[in-house]
Amino acid sequence: MPRVCQIGRIFRRCHNPEAGTCQYCGRGFCALHASVREDTDEVCNRELCLLKHDDLKQHLIYRVAAVERSNRGFCAAPDCGNYRSGQCSKCQALYCDLHLRDREEVYREGMAVLKRPVSVCDHCGARLKLWNKT
Numbered sequence: 092m093p094r095v096c097q098i099g100r101i102f103r104r105c106h107n108p109e110a111g112t113c114q115y116c117g118r119g120f121c122a123l124h125a126s127v128r129e130d131t132d133e134v135c136n137r138e139l140c141l142l143k144h145d146d147l148k149q150h151l152i153y154r155v156a157a158v159e160r161s162n163r164g165f166c167a168a169p170d171c172g173n174y175r176s177g178q179c180s181k182c183q184a185l186y187c188d189l190h191l192r193d194r195e196e197v198y199r200e201g202m203a204v205l206k207r208p209v210s211v212c213d214h215c216g217a218r219l220k221l222w223n224k225t
Contacts, residue, residue, distance in 0.1 A: 096121035098135055115140040116225070139224055146221055150182070153214055157184035166190055168212065181215035192216055197223045 096105040097118040107121035111128055113135040120135040127134040127144060134144045157167035157179075166173045166187035173187035180196075194216055196209045211219070 094119050096124055098124040098137065111135075113137070113140055115143045142221060146218060150214075150218060154182045154184065157182055157212070157214070161185035177210055179212040179215055180209040181211050181218070184212065186212050194219065199225070 094109040096107045096109055098120050099105045105121055105124060107123060109119035110122045110125060111133040112119050114133050116135065116137060116139070118135055118137075124136050125134075126136040126141055132144070134140050156169075160169070161167035161175055161184045164175065165171065166175050166189075167179075167182075167184035168186060168190040171187060171190060173189065175185035176188050177191045178185050179191065190212055191210050192213070193208060193210055195206045196211075196219060197204060197206055199205070
């Protein structure tokens, strides 16, 4: 039995044939509900998935610059000359005590919603809210 698009509300769901699976929400989508279909990316047109796609692009640019700064022996935060003292759990760059914070991350494991402690920089901490949404 062919799979159908899973985008839309319960009573107004699209029934076109599935063309791909969103890498962020895991829903199947048809050609009409596709936003990005490239070699490495498949993203549906849900607003949350598009926000995550754009955020990830910006994060990867930030991460390259932060790791480069921390590889020189200093805090990865822009314009900070302090020595590094800890690693961000998300971007893996090294930061001083002023730019690294302990927080709780909410994550899913199957149907369970769990929390775990993480040390994150301000950049990655601001992203947690977006990435905890489903």
